[in-house]
Amino acid sequence: MDPRTFADEVPTLMIRITVLGLGHVGLPTAVGLAELGWRVLGTDQDAAKIASLQQGRAPFYEPGLQELLSKHLQSGRFVPIADSSAAIRAANVLFVCVGTPQRASGEPDLSQVETVARTIARNLEGYKLIVEKSTVPVITAQWIKKTIERYAKTPTGASLPPSPVRAAPVLSEAEGSASERAAKPIRAATHGEPGQAVRERAVLGEGSEAAQGNPATTPGLEFDVASNPEFLQEGKALHNFFHPDRIVCGVESERAWEILRAVYEPLHCPILRTDLNTAELIKHAANAFLATKISFINLVADLCERVGADVTKVVEGIGRDPRIGMGFLRPGIGFGGYCLPKDLRAFVRLAETQGVDFALLKEVERINQQRAELFLKKVRQALWVLSGKIIGVLGLAFKPNTDDIREAPSIPIVESLLAEGANLQLYDPRAMPNMQQRFPEQEGKLRYCSSPDEAARGAHALLILTEWEEFRKLDLSRLREQMEVPILLDGRNLYDPASVRAAGFEYISVGR
Numbered sequence: 001m002d003p004r005t006f007a008d009e010v011p012t013l014m015i016r017i018t019v020l021g022l023g024h025v026g027l028p029t030a031v032g033l034a035e036l037g038w039r040v041l042g043t044d045q046d047a048a049k050i051a052s053l054q055q056g057r058a059p060f061y062e063p064g065l066q067e068l069l070s071k072h073l074q075s076g077r078f079v080p081i082a083d084s085s086a087a088i089r090a091a092n093v094l095f096v097c098v099g100t101p102q103r104a105s106g107e108p109d110l111s112q113v114e115t116v117a118r119t120i121a122r123n124l125e126g127y128k129l130i131v132e133k134s135t136v137p138v139i140t141a142q143w144i145k146k147t148i149e150r151y152a153k154t155p156t157g158a159s160l161p162p163s164p165v166r167a168a169p170v171l172s173e174a175e176g177s178a179s180e181r182a183a184k185p186i187r188a189a190t191h192g193e194p195g196q197a198v199r200e201r202a203v204l205g206e207g208s209e210a211a212q213g214n215p216a217t218t219p220g221l222e223f224d225v226a227s228n229p230e231f232l233q234e235g236k237a238l239h240n241f242f243h244p245d246r247i248v249c250g251v252e253s254e255r256a257w258e259i260l261r262a263v264y265e266p267l268h269c270p271i272l273r274t275d276l277n278t279a280e281l282i283k284h285a286a287n288a289f290l291a292t293k294i295s296f297i298n299l300v301a302d303l304c305e306r307v308g309a310d311v312t313k314v315v316e317g318i319g320r321d322p323r324i325g326m327g328f329l330r331p332g333i334g335f336g337g338y339c340l341p342k343d344l345r346a347f348v349r350l351a352e353t354q355g356v357d358f359a360l361l362k363e364v365e366r367i368n369q370q371r372a373e374l375f376l377k378k379v380r381q382a383l384w385v386l387s388g389k390i391i392g393v394l395g396l397a398f399k400p401n402t403d404d405i406r407e408a409p410s411i412p413i414v415e416s417l418l419a420e421g422a423n424l425q426l427y428d429p430r431a432m433p434n435m436q437q438r439f440p441e442q443e444g445k446l447r448y449c450s451s452p453d454e455a456a457r458g459a460h461a462l463l464i465l466t467e468w469e470e471f472r473k474l475d476l477s478r479l480r481e482q483m484e485v486p487i488l489l490d491g492r493n494l495y496d497p498a499s500v501r502a503a504g505f506e507y508i509s510v511g512r
């Protein structure tokens with residue numbers, strides 16, 4: 001079924017969702033859930049972000065995001081609000097999508113997650129399912145539970161005893177608080193639709209542990225925590241949302257399971273049920289494995305260069321084996337972004353704290369950290385003296401189709417080239433405003449350009465650092481005519497070497 005028709009076919013029933021943290025994960029998730037037909041509130045501690053959303057502007061670039069945001073601001077199914085407490089009180093399913101940046105030790109800084117847990121604790125009214133979507137180390141869900149118990153107040157003002165959290169009936173219309181009753185479902189349930197029975201049972205608590213006679217927690221302070229790690233890739237976030245390979249739900253109660261199943265049911269994809277720790281571990285293991293594939297193929301590329309082999313053919317030769325697969329076997333200047341580098345370090349640290357020496361992953365990181373420097377060596381070998389040379393740079397985002405430059409390989413490369421006295425002409429279709437904040441323009445040293453042609457003008461070399469589709473289609477002959485010296489250093493293997501050389505370039509790529 002086309003996901004765009006879900007909005008018309010899925011009843012929202014009693015599930016009301018709030019997404020906490022409207023960044024690269026939270027915002028696509030919020031508008032994606034709205035597209036599935038759910039009623040979604042979104043909140044963020046960043047007042048400027050909320051203001052931008054309320055004015056209808058997506059605060060960052062992601063394909064299709066602006067359109068879906070406009071659609072659901074209009075439909076009223078997505079409402080951004082600044083007041084986190086009100087947003088929490090008005091919902092019974094809370095998706096936690098805040099950041100988990102890295103500390104100097106490599107461990108994730110979980111302070112944003114703790115802050116959210118404390119805010120939830122202070123605003124528990126009736127049952128809530130707290131869905132951890134942020135990438136976090138194992139046992140974070142347990143900490144969220146403990147934190148909520150610690151900071152939640154009973155109706156008399158006393159703190160909750162630190163007891164294990166158990167299931168209790170999900171609120172029904174009659175049982176909900178005033179604010180919850182105020183947040184009416186946008187449509188009544190339809191009848192006879194596949195999965196409706198499951199959704200209704202989930203909402204009403206039938207079939208839950210509570211309905212089966214398990215004891216409830218303190219009345220009015222009932223909650224479950226679930227782990228539902230996010231696997232989306234920036235640049236494809238909405239595509240990934242609507243076409244997931246799998247959804248992982250770590251749960252401790254039938255009720256949490258049924259609610260999550262109901263939320264995701266319109267996507268018709270495999271949903272893997274696990275316990276909390278397993279779900280948390282799956283996310284780190286997935287990213288660690290992807291990072292391992294990249295570092296592996298990067299070393300194979302180095303070897304190919306030494307022996308005169310072609311790494312692109314090696315990738316095809318091994319990747320067509322379904323046990324290996326083609327994905328993430330792209331040699332280049334290494335992985336960056338907000339996920340792989342920090343998640344890899346967090347996983348290594350987690351293993352260390354558990355007495356497991358994940359030496360394999362330490363090596364994966366070490367290999368990755370060398371990639372930018374290896375590329376710079378090629379630049380120096382090609383240009384000899386860098387000082388005073390004009391170098392055009394195409395691509396600054398850590399990957400195509402995003403304006404995100406967090407941990408982008410372009411950052412150390414630009415830093416080194418500037419330090420060595422090169423004059424840089426930078427171009428990226430989307431990421432220049434973010435890069436400008438990090439590297440402001442400097443007269444005669446660093447300039448942002450409005451096109452690839454302008455970046456190439458008068459240059460002694462042109463570097464490709466991000467594999468934007470737009471760069472694949474460049475008119476190479478025209479580009480060469482702009483340049484003082486036609487040297488093309490391609491850190492992403494965008495082109496067929498024979499055609500680039502035929503266009504008159506000295507061409508240096510990776511592993512071939």
Ligand SMILES: NC(=O)c1ccc[n+]([C@@H]2O[C@H](COP(=O)([O-])OP(=O)(O)OC[C@H]3O[C@@H](n4cnc5c(N)ncnc54)[C@H](O)[C@@H]3O)[C@@H](O)[C@H]2O)c1
Pocket residue numbers: 020021022023024025026043044045046049084097098099100112115116133134135136230231232233234338339
């Ligand atoms: N970016 C990705 O591709 C990706 C993919 C999968 C998983 N993840 C994980 O998802 C999580 C979020 O990543 P992101 O890229 O969206 O980060 P982000 O920095 O883009 O967004 C996080 C948002 O949370 C907000 N926030 C922080 N504290 C808050 C609070 N107390 N209340 C409300 N909002 C608060 C921030 O203002 C920010 O807007 C991280 O754990 C990340 O590792 C990211």
